[in-house]
Amino acid sequence: MLRFAPWKVAVILGICALGFLLTLPNLFTRDQLDRLPEWLPHNQIALGLDLQGGSHLLLEIDLKAILDERLNSLLDEVRGMLRPARIGYRGLAVRGQGVTMVLTDPAQTEQAVGLLKGLNPNPLSREVEVVPGDGGRIDVRLTDSTVRNLQDSAIRQSLEIVRRRIDEVGTREPTIQRQGEDRILVQVPGEKNPESIKHLLGQTAKLTFHLVDMDTPLQQALAGNVPPGSEVLPSAERGGGGQMVVRKRVEVSGESLVDAQPTYQQNQPVVSFRFDSAGARKFGAVTREHVGELLAIVLDGKVISAPRIREPILGGSGVISGSFTTQSANELAVLLRAGALPAPLQVVEERSVGPDLGADSIRAGKLAGVVAFLLVAAFMVIYYSTFGVIADIALVVNLFLLFGVLSALQATLTLPGIAGVVLTIGMGVDTNVLIYERIREESRHGKSVISAIETGFREALRTIIDAHVTTLIAAVLLYAFGSGPVRGFAVTLGVGIIANLFTAVTFTRLVVATWLWRTRPAVLPV
Amino acid sequence: MRSFRLVPDNTQIDFMRYEYLGYAISGLLILLTFILVPLKGLNFGIDFQGGLLIEVRTPGPAADLASMRSTLNGLGLGEVALQTFGEPSDVLIRIQRQEGGEQAQQAAVNKVKQALGDKVNYRRVEFVGPKVSSELFWAGAQAVGWSFLAILAYIWFRFEWQYGIGAILAVIHDTITTVGIFSIFSLEFNLASIAAILTIVGYSLNDTVVIFDRVRENLRRYKTMPIAELLDRSINETLARTVMTSLTTLLALLALVIFGGEVIRGFTIAMIWGVVVGTYSTIYIATPVLVHFNLRRTIEPAAAVQTP
Numbered sequence: 001m002l003r004f005a006p007w008k009v010a011v012i013l014g015i016c017a018l019g020f021l022l023t024l025p026n027l028f029t030r031d032q033l034d035r036l037p038e039w040l041p042h043n044q045i046a047l048g049l050d051l052q053g054g055s056h057l058l059l060e061i062d063l064k065a066i067l068d069e070r071l072n073s074l075l076d077e078v079r080g081m082l083r084p085a086r087i088g089y090r091g092l093a094v095r096g097q098g099v100t101m102v103l104t105d106p107a108q109t110e111q112a113v114g115l116l117k118g119l120n121p122n123p124l125s126r127e128v129e130v131v132p133g134d135g136g137r138i139d140v141r142l143t144d145s146t147v148r149n150l151q152d153s154a155i156r157q158s159l160e161i162v163r164r165r166i167d168e169v170g171t172r173e174p175t176i177q178r179q180g181e182d183r184i185l186v187q188v189p190g191e192k193n194p195e196s197i198k199h200l201l202g203q204t205a206k207l208t209f210h211l212v213d214m215d216t217p218l219q220q221a222l223a224g225n226v227p228p229g230s231e232v233l234p235s236a237e238r239g240g241g242g243q244m245v246v247r248k249r250v251e252v253s254g255e256s257l258v259d260a261q262p263t264y265q266q267n268q269p270v271v272s273f274r275f276d277s278a279g280a281r282k283f284g285a286v287t288r289e290h291v292g293e294l295l296a297i298v299l300d301g302k303v304i305s306a307p308r309i310r311e312p313i314l315g316g317s318g319v320i321s322g323s324f325t326t327q328s329a330n331e332l333a334v335l336l337r338a339g340a341l342p343a344p345l346q347v348v349e350e351r352s353v354g355p356d357l358g359a360d361s362i363r364a365g366k367l368a369g370v371v372a373f374l375l376v377a378a379f380m381v382i383y384y385s386t387f388g389v390i391a392d393i394a395l396v397v398n399l400f401l402l403f404g405v406l407s408a409l410q411a412t413l414t415l416p417g418i419a420g421v422v423l424t425i426g427m428g429v430d431t432n433v434l435i436y437e438r439i440r441e442e443s444r445h446g447k448s449v450i451s452a453i454e455t456g457f458r459e460a461l462r463t464i465i466d467a468h469v470t471t472l473i474a475a476v477l478l479y480a481f482g483s484g485p486v487r488g489f490a491v492t493l494g495v496g497i498i499a500n501l502f503t504a505v506t507f508t509r510l511v512v513a514t515w516l517w518r519t520r521p522a523v524l525p526v
Numbered sequence: 527m528r529s530f531r532l533v534p535d536n537t538q539i540d541f542m543r544y545e546y547l548g549y550a551i552s553g554l555l556i557l558l559t560f561i562l563v564p565l566k567g568l569n570f571g572i573d574f575q576g577g578l579l580i581e582v583r584t585p586g587p588a589a590d591l592a593s594m595r596s597t598l599n600g601l602g603l604g605e606v607a608l609q610t611f612g613e614p615s616d617v618l619i620r621i622q623r624q625e626g627g628e629q630a631q632q633a634a635v636n637k638v639k640q641a642l643g644d645k646v647n648y649r650r651v652e653f654v655g656p657k658v659s660s661e662l663f664w665a666g667a668q669a670v671g672w673s674f675l676a677i678l679a680y681i682w683f684r685f686e687w688q689y690g691i692g693a694i695l696a697v698i699h700d701t702i703t704t705v706g707i708f709s710i711f712s713l714e715f716n717l718a719s720i721a722a723i724l725t726i727v728g729y730s731l732n733d734t735v736v737i738f739d740r741v742r743e744n745l746r747r748y749k750t751m752p753i754a755e756l757l758d759r760s761i762n763e764t765l766a767r768t769v770m771t772s773l774t775t776l777l778a779l780l781a782l783v784i785f786g787g788e789v790i791r792g793f794t795i796a797m798i799w800g801v802v803v804g805t806y807s808t809i810y811i812a813t814p815v816l817v818h819f820n821l822r823r824t825i826e827p828a829a830a831v832q833t834p
Binding site for chain 2 (some may be wrong): 050189195202224258346349350352354356365367368369371372375379380383415422423428433440446459462466467468469470471473474475477481482486489490
């Protein structure tokens with residue numbers, strides 16, 4: 001137990017040195033690091049949002065809204081197929097994952113089913129299932145895989161849009177990732193104003209251009225007399241009574257936009273936009289045919305402005321004016337450039353920490369760590385004298401290994417993570433305590449110094465491994481089930497335990513052995 | 527320099543004699559928890575209950591809690607709890623979960639921000655929706671449940687099932703009484719508390735394993751010693767280590783309580799309890815339970831081989 005082959009000594013010391021080397025980058029600023037030679041490690045421990053300040057937002061996509069939208073369009077498609085074929089039906093409605101109806105003439109069932117199967121883009125695909133029932137009843141259902149694909153693509157699209165919106169405002173190093181079925185996790189470090197991010201992500205930003213229904217006065221519409229092709233929308237237009245009657249038909253939509261920029265017109269902030277060629281053609285056609293009418297610009301179901309078409313706009317670009325501030329014009333431009341979300345996003349969890357609380361936490365954590373180290377180290381020296389010093393050296397090596405591994409993994413250090421480090425300081429000396437107590441015991445049983453140390457290490461080792469594995473189990477489960485800061489705690493605890501095991505079985509033993517062969521003590525100093 | 531000993535060599539405390547006293551005390555503690563928690567309740571943080579938490583630093587040397595309270599109560603957001611947090615100028619505002627969906631919660635944050643104005647510095651804003659909070663609660667409960675099973679399995683695998691029973695009883699005892707501590711001191715019960723419980727479980731087990739290891743060793747060494755005596759001996763032989771490790775861990779935790787800041791104080795206080803109760807349960811629950819099992823049976827065959 002106390003003899004080491006030279007190569008083993010080299011490996012042990014090498015690993016300890018590596019831990020030191022990997023920890024080193026954390027003592028420098030980023031700028032200083034960039035000037036260091038290439039071969040040195042550059043990875044630093046990442047600070048969690050609770051330490052550097054920032055926002056953690058968990059967003060949920062309204063998948064039901066997406067399904068509803070798809071079902072409504074399915075309803076329209078079904079109607080569009082049966083009408084021209086002169087198949088009468090009643091009770092056409094969305095039900096569950098599809099639409100249902102009852103044919104007026106059950107004899108037409110076969111014809112209708114054959115027709116409705118054409119809802120699939122090609123005969124082989126099974127996006128839509130058509131199930132005939134009794135008495136002319138027909139169910140048209142979206143298959144499970146269709147729904148899954150629909151929702152999956154909605155999430156992927158949302159992720160992309162969220163990423164673009166956040167990139168547009170130039171936040172540094174954001175984390176945007178999918179979480180579970182229907183959620184997106186957004187973490188923006190150092191964000192002082194999470195409200196603006198939340199506002200940015202809280203809008204669907206669906207932009208559409210509609211003609212205003214000039215034939216229907218607002219009073220008549222509000223009295224419940226809305227023509228089938230029109231609807232009443234809230235409006236931000238001044239003098240419009242807060243509402244406006246707008247034709248349902250979408251003339252041009254925001255999907256055709258290629259650019260949007262905030263700018264000024266007559267000293268008023270406005271947003272200028274440009275369509276792609278197809279959009280420009282449609283926009284040109286609408287404005288040519290409806291000169292003199294009002295064109296409503298609708299964002300997320302609200303009219304933001306409804307200017308009069310003075311002349312055909314053929315160049316495919318224009319401006320949106322409205323009651324903008326510089327900031328809101330800028331935001332709208334960002335939203336339009338990034339594109340619309342397929343469904344609304346809701347914030348279901350938010351944790352924002354200001355940078356100064358983070359700094360306070362780091363300061364408190366450092367102080368607690370240093371004090372804990374000094375207390376434990378002093379106590380060990382008082383209690384075990386020479387061997388206490390060895391335990392303290394092992395503890396330092398242990399901490400370097402812990403920080404080194406955390407740096408190499410670029411793990412995130414959180415406030416509970418710091419607590420984990422401090423706990424590692426307290427519990428870390430346990431391995432040495434186990435070994436030393438065992439040595440004391442063996443020596444009491446009349447063993448010689450060398451024999452007592454030898455047996456002490458051997459017997460303690462088994463216990464140490466068993467005891468460490470149990471704590472490791474707790475750490476692994478914490479990581480598996482925990483979230484955010486708690487995971488940070490699990491990581492430091494887990495890595496701390498492993499580093500501790502390593503120093504106990506190798507480094508401490510090596511130092512004790514070296515000391516033993518050098519001094520050859522007659523009595524045990526423990 | 528001369529080293530010293532906290533626990534004198536050859537200490538022989540008759541732990542097993544107090545076996546039933548230990549059970550009585552533990553039973554009482556558990557009973558108290560079961561009475562206290564339904565009666566007084568747990569101070570659930572927003573993690574498990576949903577709601578809003580806002581930490582602000584007011585400009586003055588000390589926050590004017592009364593005026594803040596009346597301002598915020600006037601917003602009609604339901605129960606609003608205020609407390610100073612660490613510094614006298616720092617205030618923790620907790621607002622109950624709002625009726626309605628997630629949007630209602632967001633609206634409440636904005637209302638508070640408008641009411642308090644720009645003069646205060648928002649150090650922390652946390653919001654947990656009702657769906658997420660129940661998920662977090664279940665994840666926490668699962669973590670604790672699985673850790674029990676994993677530990678039982680590991681101890682069974684490394685020792686024998688009897689040891690597993692002893693260890694799991696001790697760990698359940700520690701968990702329940704820790705929850706009791708959260709209730710007594712009205713410590714906020716949140717995600718960090720689950721972390722504390724799991725760490726306590728790990729620590730308590732660490733302690734238990736060390737003694738079990740010695741029990742197993744002594745079973746091989748003293749083949750005819752009565753079990754009670756053997757258990758006592760094992761506890762005494764490892765007592766110095768038990769005391770020493772508890773002390774160093776407590777020293778580190780003490781530093782955390784005093785200097786570690788307000789945010790993790792609940793966690794560290796729970797941990798301190800955990801170290802004390804974990805050590806206690808190892809000596810008075812996990813180990814004494816072994817008396818009631820026939821531990822020797824499992825190693826008898828090996829002994830029989832040695833007898834000529």
